[in-house]
Amino acid sequence: MYLHLGQSVVIPDRDILGIFDLDNASWAYKTRELLERAEAEGRAMAAGEDIRHTIISNLDDPDNPRNQRIAVKGVIFDDLTLADWEAAKLGTIEAPFSAESYEILDY
DSSP: OEEEEETTEEEEGGGOOOOOOHHHHTTSHHHHHHHHHHHHTTOOOOOOSOOOEEEEEEEOOTTOOSOEEEEEEEEEESOOOOOOOOTTSOOOOOOOEEOSEEEEOOO
16 A cells, blocks of 8 residues: 655555644654654655645455555545554554545556
8 A cells, every 4th residue: 555645656555654733742852763764864755734644545346356446535534543552462553534535546
């Protein structure tokens, strides 16, 4: 899956370590230190003012043997927890969001 960061920037989701709201995250000293170090090393990027994203994903439709992709546009995450580990348990991520529209890319 890919995440559209805005301003024509699209990255694979496996490259994402964190998504931060800088208005809130930069209050904590350790978080601010982590972000400053990552930015200095070229491992962090600001997505700009537009916080809307586009998610492109495969549809899992057993009735259709062809691969179908869908683009969910104008996505704003309501809550996004990227790391919540528990030993010996398969990890899952819930990312509730609101979206403006969608488009089926492959029929």
